Amino acid sequence: MSAAAVAAKPRFAMYWAASCGGCDIAVLNTGEKILEIDAAFDVVFWPVAMDAKYRDVEAMPDGSIALTLFSGSIRNSENEEMARLLRRKSRLLVAFGSCAGEGCIPGLANFSSRTEIFDAAYESVSTDNPEHLRPLPSVTVPEGELHLPEFCATVRTLDQVVPVDYFVPGCPPEPHQIAAVMDLAMAAFAGRAELPPAGSTIGAGHSTVCDECPRERHAKQISSFTRIQQVAALDPALCLLEQGIPCNGPATRDGCGALCPKAGAQCIGCYGPAEGVVDFGARLLSAFASVIDAGDPASIDRVLDGLPDPAGQFYRFNLAKSLLRAGRAAWAEDRKP
Amino acid sequence: MNAERQDAGSGARGTPEDLRIGVYVCHCGSNIAGTVDVEAVRAWAETSLRDRGVVVARDYKFMCSSLGQELIEQDIREQGVNRVVVAACSPHLHERTFRTACENAGLNPYLCELVSVREQDSWVHTDRAAATEKARAIVAGGVERVRHHEELRPLRVPIHPATLVVGGGIGGISAALELANAGYPVYLVEREPSLGGHMAQFDKTFPTLDCSACILTPRMVEAGSNPNITLLTYSEVESVSGYVGNFTVTIRRRARQVDEETCTGCGVCWEKCPVNVIDTRFEAGLGYRKAIYVPFAQAVPKYPVIDRETCTYYLKGTCKACEKFCPPQSIRFDQEDEILTVEVGNIVLATGFKLFDARRIPQYGYGRLPNVFTSLEFERLSNAAGPTGGRVVLRDGVTEPKSVGIVHCVGSRDRAYNNYCSAICCMQSLKFAHLVREHTGATVYEFYIDMRTPSKGYDEFYQRLLEEGTVFIRGKVAEISPGARTPEEDGKLIVHVEDTLAGRQRRIPLDMVILSAGLEPQEDAKEVAKKFGISCSYEGWMIERHPKLDPVATMTEGVMLAGTVQGPKDIPATVAQGAAASARVLGRIQQGEIALEPVRATVDPSMCSGCRICNDLCPFSAIVFHEDRMVTEINPALCQGCGTCVAACPAGAISGTGFSNEQILAQIEGLLMERVRHPAELEAVPA
Structure with missing residues (x-):
């Protein structure tokens, strides 16, 4: 390939901040599509797939990367620095996957303060730390000064730090949806397609998982919730929620193909809030509460006892992006000057 | 941010x-x-x-x-x-x-x-x-x-000129007559075989001591003969759909087993009927009626009903005495219930009250001690048309009491039963005291907590009773027992009471005790509230739109209240409220159409996935689910904008006009003064 041809290709980057790496694997898992991506783009930065240094990115002209898929939430100062850097260098910055878009599992740390998190990480029974050492942003050793990224008080989503052009939901996004997003990007860069309005969620539907779920459903009255692992037999054709299984499908954006309910498991909400939903947890809580068939405080309590982990049920993927954003402890620390 | x-x-x-x-x-x-x-x-x-x-x-x-x-x-x-x-x-x-x-x-x-x-x-x-x-x-x-x-822009809907009045007591009758006399059609629905309600059971009315029947029956007759009133007695509302101006009501007309077209109300059938039944409703269990009966002589309409639970023909397949003797051959054993559907623009609810069941206070002995009577029983005893022909006697049916006690606040102003004052019991008890003295000359004791006589002529009546020699003891009765300690107490009811004015405990031996039972909402008040899409209090009293400035309307447009369905009140207040409800309805009818608040919920069909969580929630039945398209829709004319479905929709597919996410979140931001306190910080966030 000639140098001129390489220069003509749009540049592509992908980065992982606070994430498990599953989103990167999901992109690689698109099968042959990855070859098409490679052919259509000049991949300039992708730590999981190729060696590159931050200073290489810093050296690039601003706006020179056509498309950056940013996975992971903003947990520390390094994540934040890279978010700002890649925003500057990219024409299109995509919050890719649940962590970047709504905080996901790392976001659940927002229920705890930094001190509580460090206590759990550095002082637990399984940790050998006789000197009670804690990570510090800078430390002087005989050889000189060492630096570590600073651990932020709360986990933030990418769009709480920098403006984001598009959101691709999912933990991780489904391969066919990634392929569709990449096809759209390639077509747009080749001048064959229009980009959707800025700020939209792409690679997903506009309704909820129920839209793709084949299970039969009726007007609902729920007299008890049961965790799915405690149920001996489920009706394979009936709405899980109607069977007392706390299924998050009604509030979760469609696009995954209702994989979990089709396989007999409840939706846990990894595709994030549906188009019209501002706060996923509050929406779902309010929806469940609306159909609870209980007339007095005691029976309401009995129904709620079937939801032993409300934070995990309603805010598993979206605490950082929710209206709550954080529990009181983390919030107080976040507000410190 | x-x-x-x-x-x-x-x-x-x-x-x-x-x-x-x-x-x-x-x-x-x-x-x-x-x-x-x-x-x-x-x-x-x-x-x-x-x-x-x-x-x-x-x-x-x-x-x-x-x-x-x-x-x-x-x-x-x-x-x-x-x-x-x-x-x-x-x-x-x-x-x-x-x-x-x-x-x-x-x-x-x-x-x-x-x-x-x-x-x-x-x-x-x-x-x-x-x-x-x-x-x-x-x-x-x-x-x-x-x-x-x-x-x-407000939604404008036409108003149907007919009105449904539910309940044929004095409240419902008053409302119906006001409307009918103004020239508009009325459907007057009553559950019992006759109009009249509780007022028909009373002997006298306080404080004027008018004969209750003498003032009520002309109104009943008027309601029965007014060409604008369609009288549907022995009938119940099954369901209500629609909205102000355009309600569709289905009514079950229970089969009387009598052909109303030909029946003359001559009374031969109930004379010939061989079955005597204890009349627990109209006669409060003190008298009998037949299996085919009219509840009382002046019943409107005059047609009897056959009580299928007790009629020998329905129990054993034979008898038919009524049919054999009926001069115009009007008995119809094969008559079935009829379901009517009517269109009305407004509804007046006048379903009344039920009397507190005095058995719930075991220490007062009602049901156990024969000479403890309820207020309703006493009404029947003192009524000239009642089972004793107006003779006030003990449960044996012959002995006149020489001493009678009347206990106030039975089931009212009592944390164990109802906190509220039933409003009518003081006056009713004073009336009883007067009637007892008039009928028997007995000594009468009134056991009261506070004497409440706040309306026109009421306190004057109390003064009159004081002068008549009634003994007033201020104190709540603790117990009524048969346990005599002295020969004088023998065979008497002993009323144990703290006389709070004298400051001592007293035992008062009496021949007869009348329990002035309070008023309670009807047994089915909560279902009725749901049926008509209105709210009722914890006890079951229907809730008015505003306790002072709009005690007639409800929060549901087009549904009005008249009488004790809204709370305890006396006859004048009931009649006034019936008329006020009608005035409101007439105003609506005269307008021809009504402007509805444009605050309505709407479903974005592209976002609705048909999860059906909202389907059962609408208190106004405005939600329709389309099975074919798997989406939910809201009828904007039925919707009252309450927001229940908006809050419930997990997909955020339902929004309330005037209460959008943007509006509410912006208001919250304003309340938190985010933009006022940190303008610099906000501006710094690039977007």
Whole structure:
């Protein structure tokens, strides 16, 4: 390939901040599509797939990367620095996957303060730390000064730090949806397609998982919730929620193909809030509460006892992006000057 | 603040040309100004909210006065104000006032927002500085909210001229007659075989001692013969659908087993019927009726009904005495219930009360001690048309009592039963005392907690009773027992009471005790409330639109209340409320059409996945599910804008006009003063 041809290709980057790496694997898992991506783009930065240094990115002209898929939430100062850097260098910055878009599992740390998190990480029974050492942003050793990224008080989503052009939901996004997003990007860069309005969620539907779920459903009255692992037999054709299984499908954006309910498991909400939903947890809580068939405080309590982990049920993927954003402890620390 | 939300409020930076917000802070005399520094709030709004679009801020002693309203109208006309925030009382009181002021000045009334700095601020705080700060936050919330307001137009629907009146007691009869005499059709539905309700069972009415039947029956006859009234007795409303102006009501007409076309009400059938049944309803268990019967002689309509539970023909297949002797051959053993569907524009609910069941207070011995009577039993005993022909006698049916006690507040003003005062028992008890003396000359004791005689002529009646020699003992009766200790007490009921005026415990031996039982909501009040889409209190009394200023309407447009269905009250109040309900209905009918609040819920079909969580929630039955398209829809004319479904929709597919996410979140941001306190920080977030 000639140098001129390489220069003509749009540049592509992908980065992982606070994430498990599953989103990167999901992109690689698109099968042959990855070859098409490679052919259509000049991949300039992708730590999981190729060696590159931050200073290489810093050296690039601003706006020179056509498309950056940013996975992971903003947990520390390094994540934040890279978010700002890649925003500057990219024409299109995509919050890719649940962590970047709504905080996901790392976001659940927002229920705890930094001190509580460090206590759990550095002082637990399984940790050998006789000197009670804690990570510090800078430390002087005989050889000189060492630096570590600073651990932020709360986990933030990418769009709480920098403006984001598009959101691709999912933990991780489904391969066919990634392929569709990449096809759209390639077509747009080749001048064959229009980009959707800025700020939209792409690679997903506009309704909820129920839209793709084949299970039969009726007007609902729920007299008890049961965790799915405690149920001996489920009706394979009936709405899980109607069977007392706390299924998050009604509030979760469609696009995954209702994989979990089709396989007999409840939706846990990894595709994030549906188009019209501002706060996923509050929406779902309010929806469940609306159909609870209980007339007095005691029976309401009995129904709620079937939801032993409300934070995990309603805010598993979206605490950082929710209206709550954080529990009181983390919030107080976040507000410190 | 996240960048996406920042976007939602764009146009935020700087003052957009087209937004000109006026802020009006009311002193409400000293109601608000006593606790909130109104002038400071005004000055702050004018300066600090300028970049939020506020072009003028004023304060005034009484914003709701004509002069106050004119300030707003003038600013709309002269300063081009196109959004209005009034910080005053609750929207319940004056939202309409200020909306109308805006409309008068040519501004769409829904571009006005009333925020409460009285009920939610000055009335609930004492710290002036903190209350003033809160008033700022409330004003900021209102300003952020009106930025997202849209022009709305009310929905106009025609009003059907017919009215459904449910309940054929004196309240329902009064309402029906007012409407019918004004020339409009009425369907009057009564569950029992005859009109009359409780009033038909009474002997006399307080305080005038008019004969109850003498004043009631002419009204019953009038209702029965008025050509505008379709009388549906022995009938019940099965279901109600539709909305103000256009209700569709299905009514079950239970089979009387009598052909009303040919029956003359001659009474041969019940004379010939061989089955005697204890009449637990009209005669309160003291007398008998037949298996085919009219509840009482002056019943309207005059046609009898056959009680299938006790009629020998229905039990054993033979007898048919009534059929054999009926001169016009009107008995129809094969008659079936009939379901009628009627269209009406308005509904008046006058379903009345039920008497407190005195058996629930075991220490008073009703049901165990034969000579303890309930108030209703006494009404029948003293009634000349009653089972004893008006003779007041003990349960043996012959002995006249020489001493009678009347116990007030049975089941009322008692934390174990009902906290409320039943309103009529004091007067009823005084009436009983008079009747006992008149009929028997017995000594009468009244056991009362407080004497409540607040209406016209009521206290004069009490004075009369005092002069008549009735013994009044102020104290709550602890127990009524048969345990005699002395020969004089032998065979008597012993009333144990603390005489709080004499300051000692007393045992009073009496021949007869009357329990003045309180009023309770009907057994099925809660189902009735649900059926008609209105709310009732915890006890079951229907809730009026406003306890003082609108005790006639309910929160559901087109459903009115008359009489004790709303709460305990006496006959004059019931009649007055029946007439008032009708006046409201007549006003509606005369208008020809009605403007409905445009605050309505709507479903975005592209976002609805048909999860059906909302389907059963609508108190007004406005939600329809389309099985074919798997989406839910809301009938805008049925929807009352309550927001239940909006809150329940997990997909956020339902939104309430005037209560959009943007509007509510903007108001919350305003309340938190996010934009006021941290403008620099907010501006720093790129979007």
